[in-house]
Amino acid sequence: MSEDRGGAASVPKEGWQPGRQGRRRAAVWIVALAGIAVAGAVAAAGPAPARNPQASATGEVRRVDAQQGTVALRHGEIKDLGLPAATLVYHAAPALLRDIRPGDKVRFTATRQDGGYVVTAIDKSVLP
Template sequence: MKKLLTALSAALLAAAAFAQAALPSVEGEVRKVDTDAKKITLKHGDIPNLEMTGMTMVFRVSDSALLTKVKPGDKVQFTADKVDGALTVLSIAPSN
């Protein structure tokens, strides 16, 4: 039973990593970082997987540690998806 649970956990982690890797990287600019609320405001381009055109909006973040990587004014590349009904940034990094 323990081996089955370990194998199942590994499969779920691999599936989650694959799903995140399949998300398109989107260009944006950080407008505001709210670490207390675990939210970030981004001016962004089109997000194809969400069928969203470019705009400025607030996103939830999947991990508050993402907010330590960026500050207002930074140009960024990020991925976003709908998680538990909320638009959520899953990864973010400053653009070079």
């Protein structure tokens, strides 16, 4: 007779392999745990940075070349673009620069594109 082990099914030790159901259950657990690990890593990383962050700032126009579509602006720190206070040359549509002159105080919106900075809006009527 076989020995009673408290209701537990006896499993042969040598040559034992889980059945199809056991392998499937193990695979489900592995996938679930991997999903939890990935979700935790994504949550720990925080929100994804914007691809082309955009920011508004104020500054003073130093140089304008409407034909080339560039404007040099002296401005304070622009945290959303990771820029320190500086004078930088920005690209801009020539139409945006039509009424802009050196010395103008302006409010502008800029974004980072293709490794450079682009002014997408500029207005001198907002500032004295």
